[in-house]
Amino acid sequence: MEVIIFDLGKQYDNALASSCDAQIRADGKYAPCQGCFGCWTKHPAECFMRDSLQQVCRTVGKADVLTIVTENFYGSYSPNVKTVLDRSIGLSTPFSTWRGKQMHHTLRYGKHRLLRVIVYGDITEQERETFTLMAKKNAINYGYEESEVIFLKSPGDLKTVLCGKQRLSGEYLRKKVLPDSEDAL
Secondary structure (H helix, E strand, O other): OOEEEEEEOHHHHHHHHHOOOOOOOOOOOOOOOOOOOOOOOOOOOOOOOOOOOOOOOHHHHHHEEEEEEOOOOOOOOOOOHHHHHHHHHHHHHEEEEEEEEEEEEOOOOOOOOEEEEHHHHOHHHHHHHHHHHHHHHHHHHOEEEEEEEEEEHHHHHHHHHHHOOOOOOOOOEEEOOOOHHHOOO
């Protein structure tokens, strides 16, 4: 299953819908995580808040490929995408294990194949490095075997990337980031 989390306007819905099984619109029309940890303990993978993100953990948890489309905000996710990711804490459990030579929470839904982050907007080289490292760490934390970061000048280039065609102008940079060792997951 492929899931896309995105912060783009409705004009991108058709292009995104044709390239995934489920979409999660990061439009800010939901409450931020309250930090109650109910999605960990009381009702696993389900938020108590009754809004569009109530089942986000279950949707993301089924994703073999998770694509996050976000505007660059100082080398990080846009605030609305970050809120969706915060509300996804129920992907893991309160218990801990070693993954990627670090302590992480155990996965509720098991391992996945690819975490792809597509970043658009102006971005410095230092912000590119920050995003690449963050995607690598997020992939380990969420249980993905690999991560990929794609940088675009504008969201208009998104259709080319989602269709898998190469851009002749070389406007985007693709970096595959693998965990530090084969026993990382």
